[in-house]
Amino acid sequence: MVEELEQEYTALKDKVRDLREYLDAAKPRQQLAEIEKQVADPNLWSNPEKSQTIMRERKRLQDVLSTEEDLLRRETDIKTYFDLAREGENVESELRGEIGSLREMVERLETESLLSGENDARNAILTIHPGAGGTESQDWADMLLRMYLRWAERQGFQTILNDYQPGEEAGMKSATFTVNGEYAFGLLTSEIGVHRLVRISPFDQAKRRHTSFASVFVSPEIDESIQVDIKPEDLRVDTYRSSGKGGQHVNTTDSAVRITHTPTGIVVSCQNERSQHKNRERAMTMLRSKLYEFELEKKREASRKIEESKLDIDFGSQIRSYVLQPYRMVKDHRTKVEVGDVDRVLDGDLQPFIRAYLLTRRGEKQA
Template sequence: MLNDLEFAYTPVRDKVRDLREYLDAPKLRSELAVIEQKLSDPTLWSNPELSQPLMRDRKRIDTLLADDAELARRVGDVDAYFDLAREGEPVEEDLKREMDALSKFAESMETRTLLSGETDQLNAIVTVHPGAGGTESQDWAEMLMRMYLRWAEQQGFKAEMNDYQDGEEAGIKSATFTITGDYAFGQLSGETGVHRLVRISPFDQAKRRHTSFASVFVSPEIDDSIQIDIKPDELRTDTYRSGGKGGQHVNTTDSAVRITHIPTGIVVQCQNERSQHKNREKAMKMLRSRLYEYELEKKRQETKKLEDSKLDINFGSQIRSYVLQPYRIAKDHRTKVDFGDVDRVLDGYLDPFIRGYLLMRRNGGVPVGTADDDDLE
């Protein structure tokens, strides 16, 4: 058994070695010293545009150094168990458990090292819309909304609903919510696009198989350190009475706010707060995030760089299929990553797809999986 464990440990040890070389702790400490020196200047704190990016960089480096130290500690524990096992101590079960924990931690760290984009560390604003198909697609949109909310919960992130509109019979007509947590946008950035569901419809008395579509759009929640120029005369603001779920304040005052950015046609709305002022504030934050992503996408198109596969967002560009009938699988069409436990995916387990997308992004658009799309026809 010990030989088997040593054989299984080899790729884990190699991955840890590569990760620690990539992190380069001495270089990180040197960068941190420079940042600390800059932050020691008292005049810096009067300029948030300079201090906030430095604070983010310091937090990022501190986290990476802590991760490197944790890797070293876990490797030391595994090596100590191997020494005891070679001396004849019955520690194989403990050794296997520590190896598994190290492998999962290293894989999680590898995912985080892929999050190096300018906005990857920011919070995420997620919007879900059903496609054509009435109740079927509205129900599917609600399932997707729940999937992302469950993912956020599992990550220890906070989720706050900005706008929610019930479907006519079931599901939702639309939902927009903010997920707050470190690198929330970076992890969810690959979720933008069209998601397809294949299942036996619970709304069809004949129990026929149906295909439903819903679109997801993810943008970073832009903070004050990133300047977005929005001219008041380019905005049209409408107020209306809130609808859907809520307390006694719903449908009593025109507290809901819809803002249209006239040059781009981008529309955002918020109805979840009691006051019109708070709804407008949240809507403006959503608009700034959407405009930032809009400008980034224009630059990508102009330079024709395949930085990611979010450029063509329409119902002909489905990025992932979730098949519940006649077999069960979740498959990403860009990365070729698939996962057989589709119920677990719909319950928020997105790690294989997030990691696959980030690896593809790092590899210049080259998929990491091997599955055949024909399997989903």
């Protein structure tokens, strides 16, 4: 069995070598040394925007070097285990665990290497809306919300639920949340579009098969280093009582805030915070992010404009189908990737779909 593990590790070593060449530790080490000189300058902190940008770059470079060191350490550990195995020690289970852990890390890093877009490294703001179909679609939208929250948890990302509008019987009418983590936006771009569910409805006494739809939209969260011109006269601000998921303050005061940007029709809501002021502040951050993405789409003159991504949530427009009856399968209609373990996907294991989408996107750019 050790021989089989050696063969498996030989193939993995080639990928590790490629990744270490891609990370090119000498270059970020030199860049980090230059940044440390800037950080040591007391004048840096008088410019909050510049210091924020530099500290973010510093962390990125530190993460690159930490990753390179982690790869090297794992290789050394595995080599040591193989040496012990050749000496007659029973370390097969340890070897299998170390190789499996290294493989997961390599797959994650390979996926990140596909992210080179202008905003791919940023946090993400994700919004889910149910399609037509009332309770059935609203329940499906709620299932998607749980799936993405579980995905973020698996990635070690932090999530903040900004707005949640519950359905009348079950599920939800809409939800918006922020995902804080390295490359959150780049990874979640694969999820933009309409998601289709086929199942025996738990809300149908006749136990008939139903098809439900929900749309997912993702935009990058931008910071103060990017200027977005928003005129006060273009905004309509409404306040209302919070509803749905939250703490003791829910439904007690008009703390929730909804902001409509009249020229574009973009609407954002936030009810996560206890105070109206903080909810307004958070809503403005979301609005700036959505307007920034809106303007980027116009500048790129892409075939898919932001409003066009809000297709009719109906047959023919879906990017992915989740079939629970009469068979069990999740299929991505863009990449043709299929996964039979539906429960695992709904519990947040989206890596096969994300990776395939990013590979397809890179192929389209190179074509």
